[in-house]
Amino acid sequence: MDKQFFNSNKLPFCPGCGHHLISQNTEKALSKLQMDPKDVILVTDIGCHGIIDKFANFHTVHGLHGRSVALAAGISLGLKNKKKKVIVFIGDGGATIGMQHILEASRLDLDLTVIIHNNMLYGMTGGQASGFTPKGFITTTTPQESRTRNYNICDLALSAKASFVARVIAKPDFSDIIVSGIKNDGFSLIEVLELCPSYALKMNKNMKLSKILEDLQEEEFVKTNPNYKWDFYTNSTENLLEDIKIFEKKYNNNVNKTLCIQISGSAGEGVQTAGEAFSYAAILSGLSVNQRGSYPVTVGVGFSTSEIIFSPENESTYSVNTPDIIIITSTDGFSVNIEKLKNFKGILYLDLSLQTPQTEAKIIRYDFRKFGPKNSAIFALFYVLKDLQFFNIESLTEALEKLNLKNKVSFEKFKEDLNF
Amino acid sequence: MESSKKIFINGSFLIIESLARAGAEVFIGYPITPANYLYLYSSKRLPLTFHAPDEITTLQWMSGLSASGKLPITATSFPGFALMIESINMAFMMELPMVIILAQRLGPSTGTATCGASGDLLLVRGMISGGYPVPTFSISSFQDCWDIPPKALETSVKLRTPVIILTSKEITMTNRSFDLNSLKEIKKLDRKFYESNENYIPYKPEKDFVPQFLPLSTTKHQVRFTASTHDQKGILQHSTREALENTARLQKKVLYNLKNYTYFDYQEDGYENLIITYDVSSSVSQEAVRELRNEKISVSLLVVKTILPVSEIYYEIISKYKRIFVVEENLSGQFCEILFGSETPKNVVKINSIGNMIGIDQIKEEVKKNG
Ligand code: SF4
Numbered sequence: 144m145d146k147q148f149f150n151s152n153k154l155p156f157c158p159g160c161g162h163h164l165i166s167q168n169t170e171k172a173l174s175k176l177q178m179d180p181k182d183v184i185l186v187t188d189i190g191c192h193g194i195i196d197k198f199a200n201f202h203t204v205h206g207l208h209g210r211s212v213a214l215a216a217g218i219s220l221g222l223k224n225k226k227k228k229v230i231v232f233i234g235d236g237g238a239t240i241g242m243q244h245i246l247e248a249s250r251l252d253l254d255l256t257v258i259i260h261n262n263m264l265y266g267m268t269g270g271q272a273s274g275f276t277p278k279g280f281i282t283t284t285t286p287q288e289s290r291t292r293n294y295n296i297c298d299l300a301l302s303a304k305a306s307f308v309a310r311v312i313a314k315p316d317f318s319d320i321i322v323s324g325i326k327n328d329g330f331s332l333i334e335v336l337e338l339c340p341s342y343a344l345k346m347n348k349n350m351k352l353s354k355i356l357e358d359l360q361e362e363e364f365v366k367t368n369p370n371y372k373w374d375f376y377t378n379s380t381e382n383l384l385e386d387i388k389i390f391e392k393k394y395n396n397n398v399n400k401t402l403c404i405q406i407s408g409s410a411g412e413g414v415q416t417a418g419e420a421f422s423y424a425a426i427l428s429g430l431s432v433n434q435r436g437s438y439p440v441t442v443g444v445g446f447s448t449s450e451i452i453f454s455p456e457n458e459s460t461y462s463v464n465t466p467d468i469i470i471i472t473s474t475d476g477f478s479v480n481i482e483k484l485k486n487f488k489g490i491l492y493l494d495l496s497l498q499t500p501q502t503e504a505k506i507i508r509y510d511f512r513k514f515g516p517k518n519s520a521i522f523a524l525f526y527v528l529k530d531l532q533f534f535n536i537e538s539l540t541e542a543l544e545k546l547n548l549k550n551k552v553s554f555e556k557f558k559e560d561l562n563f
Numbered sequence: 564m565e566s567s568k569k570i571f572i573n574g575s576f577l578i579i580e581s582l583a584r585a586g587a588e589v590f591i592g593y594p595i596t597p598a599n600y601l602y603l604y605s606s607k608r609l610p611l612t613f614h615a616p617d618e619i620t621t622l623q624w625m626s627g628l629s630a631s632g633k634l635p636i637t638a639t640s641f642p643g644f645a646l647m648i649e650s651i652n653m654a655f656m657m658e659l660p661m662v663i664i665l666a667q668r669l670g671p672s673t674g675t676a677t678c679g680a681s682g683d684l685l686l687v688r689g690m691i692s693g694g695y696p697v698p699t700f701s702i703s704s705f706q707d708c709w710d711i712p713p714k715a716l717e718t719s720v721k722l723r724t725p726v727i728i729l730t731s732k733e734i735t736m737t738n739r740s741f742d743l744n745s746l747k748e749i750k751k752l753d754r755k756f757y758e759s760n761e762n763y764i765p766y767k768p769e770k771d772f773v774p775q776f777l778p779l780s781t782t783k784h785q786v787r788f789t790a791s792t793h794d795q796k797g798i799l800q801h802s803t804r805e806a807l808e809n810t811a812r813l814q815k816k817v818l819y820n821l822k823n824y825t826y827f828d829y830q831e832d833g834y835e836n837l838i839i840t841y842d843v844s845s846s847v848s849q850e851a852v853r854e855l856r857n858e859k860i861s862v863s864l865l866v867v868k869t870i871l872p873v874s875e876i877y878y879e880i881i882s883k884y885k886r887i888f889v890v891e892e893n894l895s896g897q898f899c900e901i902l903f904g905s906e907t908p909k910n911v912v913k914i915n916s917i918g919n920m921i922g923i924d925q926i927k928e929e930v931k932k933n934g
Contacts (some may be wrong), residue, residue, distance in 0.1 A: 181782040197798045202779050205789045207653050213620045214608045217627015376612045383608050388570040426740045434738040440676045461846035464924045
């Protein structure tokens with residue numbers, strides 16, 4: 144078995160760069176674990192650390208800045224294979240931009256190991272400050288010292304319940320920590336504090352990583368949370384069509400051309416459900432139907448419109464120029480139709496409580512709200528069906544049954560009131 | 564003939580069932596109107612569902628799953644799609660199969676979530692840095708909800724690329740009666756991975772310019788996926804000839820294979836007037852054509868289902884006509900601009916609308932006025 148993890152001893156970083164130590168220790172850890180290189184997937188992203196993949200003998204995935212943890216999460220979820228080890232190399236810049244991905248992987252305790260190359264600035268783009276730059280640190284964009292504090296990524300990951308979190312200062316041998324991280328059957332985060340000689344050391348003379356930690360009142364550590372296991376969400380059906388209602392034609396209809404009813408009322412008053420019941424009834428009567436809803440985003444506030452096109456043809460159209468019938472059961476439904484009603488020439492069924500709009504329509508008024516707001520839309524449809532006789536009113540009763548609604552509306556009162 | 568079996572469902576239902584039958588394995592999503600039914604049905608039907616915390620994560624998880632050999636899908640609308648774009652570029656460059664359903668709604672910005680539109684075509688056309696086309700399909704009817712998604716999935720696998728399915732609120736949230744017996748059987752995609760013992764070169768193209776795929780689960784060969792400019796081995800390069808050829812190949816493979824995934828519906832009726840349309844405007848256009856023909860006005864209809872890249876077949880059809888009407892539910896006439904450029908030719912009429920579905924009469928009037 145080819146146990147070489149890198150194909151060169153000369154890694155592509157500036158002399159003295161802490162990235163060397165991380166790569167070497169990762170290699171050491173993989174050797175200690177006797178891993179087959181082809182069981183290792185290294186996910187990197189943008190930053191000096193990412194150039195390493197060219198030198199790797201394992202699988203490599205080189206992604207977008209800061210997104211490597213999410214990309215690796217997808218790989219880990221897809222492989223679901225304990226033998227395979229997914230390792231992420233990311234910088235402090237990437238960890239800043241992709242922090243959500245780190246927290247998410249911690250929360251779900253996904254099986255991967257993230258090694259943050261924290262040199263406290265953006266090396267590749269010219270030494271700018273990152274979210275990991277500590278107060279007092281000089282970078283090219285904070286030439287008079289950074290005035291803001293840094294993220295504590297280990298604390299964040301621990302509070303999101305990552306099962307293995309370590310902070311370590313880059314040193315010749317910290318491979319045992321990486322071994323433990325890789326062995327952990329869950330999410331492992333290892334923050335390695337290291338130096339970028341090309342920027343950090345030039346601007347912060349004599350800086351010492353241990354001193355930085357001390358000033359932050361922080362230290363190196365390894366901490367764990369219990370491993371968290373959860374089952375994947377799998378399907379509850381092998382066929383969506385299996386349990387679907389089949390409508391057999393049971394009633395006759397008196398419809399000889401495509402017609403459109405629009406019912407408008409208030410959200411939360413059952414307009415869409417009423418439209419659905421009417422559609423069911425039309426299908427039970429051998430018609431084809433197209434039902435569109437229109438309403439604001441917030442469920443339960445404002446207007447709600449249901450447009451039902453029904454047709455004796457095999458397939459109903461998707462839209463018509465204008466409805467033949469408009470039903471309005473509330474003020475919300477009224478306001479939204481004021482413009483439309485001006486040129487409307489069909490039949491307008493209007494609740495008694497509403498004022499007379501400017502319209503060319505024939506107006507029929509009735510107290511649709513007499514059985515309460517929640518009954519208004521469905522009651523209005525019963526009324527209209529009784530009035531216009533498109534099809535047997537029984538079909539609408541059966542539709543209510545199919546929708547398990549018959550007991551939820553004041554059905555007996557409808558019957559009495561409308562005498563059917 | 565078997566009697567009809569009527570069901571009453573929305574378009575999302577058919578889209579997800581057809582994708583599942585064709586072999587889509589994972590849905591990853593973040594809720595957004597009007598794509599929520601697609602999420603809902605997927606979570607019941609697809610073998611696996613993952614709930615992402617945002618749309619960037621969605622596309623990244625999908626990419627990871629795709630790289631490990633799974634076929635992922637998602638569904639979103641503009642605000643979520645906008646977040647996905649950088650990652651779609653990544654998946655396009657890494658050559659990862661996946662399907663992204665874009666259920667359009669009225670923009671700009673968050674616009675109106677519960678109002679239909681066909682306003683994202685130009686965005687999709689221009690979303691890849693460098694202007695490379697991504698195979699994009701448009702759903703124009705309930706029948707398409709069943710027929711088109713499996714073709715989209717197949718294209719994504721055959722071409723090793725993300726593909727987009729454009730639809731809108733008017734399909735994903737509209738209920739229709741539908742004959743169950745009209746649904747054709749869908750065969751599960753037969754997916755093949757690289758099998759040879761010869762060294763695997765991740766981005767070495769075959770004759771059709773598509774490299775063979777090998778998932779990260781393999782132990783036989785080293786596999787690389789790379790988002791930055793890279794050579795055939797998948798190793799980062801600044802701008803070597805090989806690497807630039809590899810990048811240019813991404814366009815070539817999409818165009819070279821276009822004939823194998825060009826789907827459209829063309830009804831010829833004389834060579835006077837041609838209505839070109841896609842997405843939700845197709846049904847009104849169809850109605851208008853029917854009524855115009857009843858009035859003895861001859862109109863042909865081209866419903867475009869493979870909308871990007873634009874097939875030369877569409878231009879062959881267009882060239883036969885005196886007058887062209889492009890019907891689409893956006894303000895500027897996006898497909899018209901893609902077909903004819905920013906200056907609309909004299910014999911081309913744009914028929915557009917926002918916030919309301921284009922009316923049958925509106926189309927008829929334009930045809931009569933200009934015809
Ligand atoms: S610029 Fe800094 S971080 Fe990048 S390789 Fe050089 S020393 Fe390392």
